[in-house]
Amino acid sequence: MKISEISIQVFGALLAILVGLVVAIITNILDRKTREKEREEASRQLLVKAASAILAEVEFNLGIAKTPFLGRLIPFITTVFNTFQGDIKNLPNGLQVTIFGTYQKLVEANGIIQTDLHKVAWGGGYLDNVYKDKCKEIIGSAEQTKTQLGKWLNDDRANLKKVRI
Numbered sequence: 001m002k003i004s005e006i007s008i009q010v011f012g013a014l015l016a017i018l019v020g021l022v023v024a025i026i027t028n029i030l031d032r033k034t035r036e037k038e039r040e041e042a043s044r045q046l047l048v049k050a051a052s053a054i055l056a057e058v059e060f061n062l063g064i065a066k067t068p069f070l071g072r073l074i075p076f077i078t079t080v081f082n083t084f085q086g087d088i089k090n091l092p093n094g095l096q097v098t099i100f101g102t103y104q105k106l107v108e109a110n111g112i113i114q115t116d117l118h119k120v121a122w123g124g125g126y127l128d129n130v131y132k133d134k135c136k137e138i139i140g141s142a143e144q145t146k147t148q149l150g151k152w153l154n155d156d157r158a159n160l161k162k163v164r165i
Helices: 003-066 079-088 093-118 128-164
Strands: none
Touching: 003 079, 003 093, 003 128, 079 093, 093 128
8 A cells, every 4th residue: 555545544534533523513512402492491381380370379369359358357379479489580570570569469468367367366357457458459469460471371372382383
């Protein structure tokens, strides 16, 4: 073999190695991007589920707030909110503020109930009017949350359908 033949063979081997490396790098980059998209989609689906659960809880609490007062203070539920509170931070800022505002009022109403329970020994009923006023605030805030969250969910689901088509 001549030196030129050996050089051509070495060059061919080096070229094959180089092509193999480039293909491996491109494949790795594409795999990483695919995994990132899958993670983003899973995160988005979790956010939609969390928002749907929060919407259901807000609607339930709205029903409590609209229940005619018959002398009994009814506690509000915040379990779903407590569970998904961290996920809410991934929603648009305005929606976050609305949701947190509604739940702040729900927690305040539950505080009124706790305070009133301690006064039952002295006849109770001291905070009935305060509770009724808080329920009126909750109705306004929960209606706003329900509307905004429902709109976000409808828009988000529409966007997901457009991507899948």
